[in-house]
Amino acid sequence: MTTSQSEQMKVIVQALNKEPFNKSYNLISFDALEPLQRLQVLNDVLSIIDPKQSLDLREETPDQTAVRIFQLLRVLKYKPPDSVNLNQFRVGLVQGEKPIIYPILEWLLPRVPELQKRAYLAKYLLKIDVPADIMQDDEVSGIYMQYEELMEQFKELHKQSQQLASSGFNTTEIRKDITNMEEEKEQLIKRIERLRRKVESHPNSQVMMNVAKNLRVERDREKRVAVQRQEQMTNIQHLDQRIKRMENQLRDMRQASVGATPDSMVERLEEETRANGYIVKEQLPKDIASRRKMIQDLQKVVAVPAMGQSDLDDLNNQITSLNAEVNQLIEQRMRSGDPTEDKLSLFRQQAGIIAHKKEAAAAGLREMREELNKTNQEVEQKRELVSSVEGAEVLKGEDFKRYVNKLRSKSTIYKKKRSELAELRAESGVLMRTDDILNQRNQLINKQLGIVETKAGVSGYRETQENLEKVSATKSELDEVKGRTLEDMSEMVRRMHAEISERRNVLAPILREIRPLRERVQSLTPEYDDKKQVYERTSAGLESNMSKLEQEVRGFSEECRAEESRYHYLHCMMGVLRQQQERIAQEMKAYVSHDQAEKxxxxxxxxxxxxxxxxxxxxxxxxxxxTVRENHDPNIKQMKMWRDLERILQCKTNCLEQISSIGSNLTGGRGLQMGVGEAPPTLLEDDRLVL
The missing domain is CATH 1.20.5 (Single alpha-helices involved in coiled-coils or other helix-helix interfaces)
Structure with missing residues (x-):
């Protein structure tokens, strides 16, 4: 087991031991599962995602299990690994193989909540495939349209429910918020009543109310003016960007028109027209047909049920037989092909090569156009980003150097201002401390004045006087702000008019240059149309004559090739006959000769x-x-006799070896009884004993 597979198993086992699966596997027990048990684990995971999948695999056939799991995996948008083809995936899933089941479990387990939602939506959003002949019925088509409308309504309602669920509000929180808002409302009403009574008791209440009302009106008006100003600034920025784009387009058009003539422009347009016509009329229909064929093949593959190994073997055998039949037909065609057809095949091959080149060029052109469009979009996005961030385009060359010098000067000014700001902050600290001391003294003085006013019977006089002074000061400030705002608006309008007139002055010479060119184009257009018609008529006549001449030349060329092939064939036959004639002459000469060596x-x-x-x-x-047949039986008999003799000699040899081993064992016990020179007894005195 590889390291990657062990890590894969570890992740799967950890996920299965958690909620909502609550399994009790370890790496050893999970790896020791049988294929059916492994497939049952996969089915249990799928049943958590879709409760309809909850069943025992022993209650259905393997084909039904495979079809059911395939359909659910297709709904969940699971993609098999690139190293596994579709047939291997089907067979491995049916047989519960580890390399197929483990990647599916590894993909499913981390995505259970998301896949549950997808399975729930698929139950209502997967459209029913209705055949086209049935859809021709008006009633069926009306019901199907109603079905699609209900499906759209379900989508909208589901989106709304998701938004409400994700908003984080519930009824208790809303009620609590309403209660809090009502309490705050009551408090505000009480506070307003208290302030109203306090203001009404004041002698100058009406004047102060009018002043406050005017202040509120002026503030609202100030906000509206600020919004209008922001809109005007935004419009100015958009107009500046549009002017820059127009200037860039004009510059590009001028650069493209440098050294250009009407003829070259017409040729370029005609070339683009031909290329686009080829793409639209030939390339795109082929691409569409190939895509449709691929879709049909995929639909057929999806519709085919699970295939076993025997089905695959039958298909492979069928493919092999068809390939052999095709090869035989090609060989027959090559053997039976006439010379004219062989000559035409050269032209067919050249035409095919040219067609492939045209297709490759069209594909390259389409890719280059897509890349150009993408690059233009990226450039526009970068320009918009730069203009939105910095308010200007990307600088290059001298502009960039000037921008760097400007930044350096600004950096120097910034450092100087920062030092001044530090000094001002230090001084502000001193002033704040002074202000605190003065406020403390002011509070003491106010307390003393309050005591004096109370003793004199005019309490609150000073506060009222200060409020009136503040209101008058606020009114004067508002008048000044209003005047400055009006002056700023008039200055901005004047600046906008000046800028617009300046842009008009800049564009005036360009428009004056373009005007005679437009008049010239309008004057040359009728002449161009007349000459184009003459050219098209002349071209059509020449093409018709050329097609006739090409047909005649093609016929003569084929006739010439046929005669040439016939000439070469006859020349070869004459050479063969000449060789045969020479051989016959040599044979006759040797046969007639009187020399025996020559004969x-x-x-x-x-x-x-x-x-x-x-x-x-x-x-x-x-x-x-x-001779062999006559001597066969005696030779067989003689061979059997020799074989028997060999067996007898082998048996004697074995007996001698046994006797010698027995004699050596008995020599020690009988040595005292034998006399000197007496030979030991042996069993070889009579050959019959051996036999």
């Missing part, structure tokens, strides 16, 4: 001699065969 070199003598040798050899072989 022996003739084919007749040579073949006669070889025939005689073969006859003698056959005769000798027949005699040997006869």
């Amino acid at each position: 022996k070199k003739t084919l007749r003598e040579t073949y006669s001699r070889k025939i005689q040798e073969q006859e003698n050899l056959g005769r000798n072989l027949r005699e040997r065969q006869k």
Whole structure:
């Protein structure tokens, strides 16, 4: 087991031991599962995602299990690994193989909540495939349209429910918020009543109310003016960007028109028209047809049920037989092809090569156009990003150097201002401390004044006087702000008019340059149309004549090739006949010659001699065969006798070895009884004992 597979198993086992599966596996027990048990684990995981999948696999056939799991995996948008083809995936899933089941479990387990939602939606959003002939019925089509409308309503309602669920509000929180808002409302009402009574008791209440009302109106008006100003600034930025785009387009058009003539422009347009026409009329229909065929093939593959190994073997055998049949037909065609067809195949091959080149060029053109469009979009996005962030385009060359110098000067000014700001902050700290001390003294003085006013019977006089002074000061400030706002608006409008007039002055010479060119184009357009019609008529006549001449040339060329092939064939046949004639002349010369050595070199003598040798050899072989047949039985008998003799000698040898081993064992016990020179007894005195 590899490291990657062990890590895969570890992740799967950890996920299965958690909620909602609550399994009790470890790596050893999970790896030791049988294929059916492994497939049951996969089915249990799928049943958590879709409760309809909850069943025992022993209650259904393997084909039904495979179809059911395939359909659910297709709904969940599971993609098999690239190293496994579709047939291997189907067979491995049916047989519960580890390399197929483990990647599926590893993909499913981390995505259970998401896949549960997908399975729930698929139950209501998967459209029913209705055949086209049935859809021709008006009632069926109306019901199907109603079905699609209900499906759209379900989508909208589901989105709303998801938004409400994700908003984080519930009824208790809303009620609590309403209660809090009502309490705050009551408190505000009480506070407003208290302030109203306090204001009404004041002698200058009406004047102060009018002033406050005017203040509120002016603030609202100030907000509206600020919004309008922001809108105007935004419009100015959009107009600046549009002017820059137009200037860039004009610059590009001028660069493209440098050295261009009407003829070159017309040729370029015609070339683009031809290329686009080829793409639209030939390339795109082929692409569409190939995509449709691929979709049909995929639909067929999806519709085919699970295949076993026997089905795959049958298909492979069928493919092999069809390939062999195709090869035989090609060989027959090559053998039976006439020379004219062989010559035409060259032109067909050239036409095919040219067609492939055109397709490759069209594909390259389409890719380059897509890349150009993508690059233009990226450039526009970068320009918009730069203009939105910095308010200007990307600088290059001298502009960039000037921008760097400007940044350096700004950096120097920034450092200077920062030092001044530090000094001002230090001074502000001192002033704040002074202000605190003065406020403390002011509070003491106010307390003393309050005591004096109370003693004099005019309490609150100073506060009222200060409020009136504050209101008057606020009014004067508002008047100043209003005046400044009006001045700023008038200045901005004047600046906008000046900028617009300046842009008009800049664009005026460009428009004056373009105006005669437009007039010239309008004057040349009728002439161009007339010459184009003449050219098209002349071109059509020349093409018709050229097609006729090409047909005649093609016919003459085919006739010439046929005659050339016939000439070469006859020339070869004449060479063969010439060689045969020379051989016959040599044979006749040798046969008529009186020289025996020359006669022996003739084919007749040579073949006669070889025939005689073969006859003698056959005769000798027949005699040997006869001798072998006659001596076969005696030889077999003699061979059996020799074999029996060999067995007898082998048996004697074995007996001698046994006797010698027995004698050596008995020598020690009988040595005292034997006299000097007495030979020991032996069993070889009589050969019958051995036998």
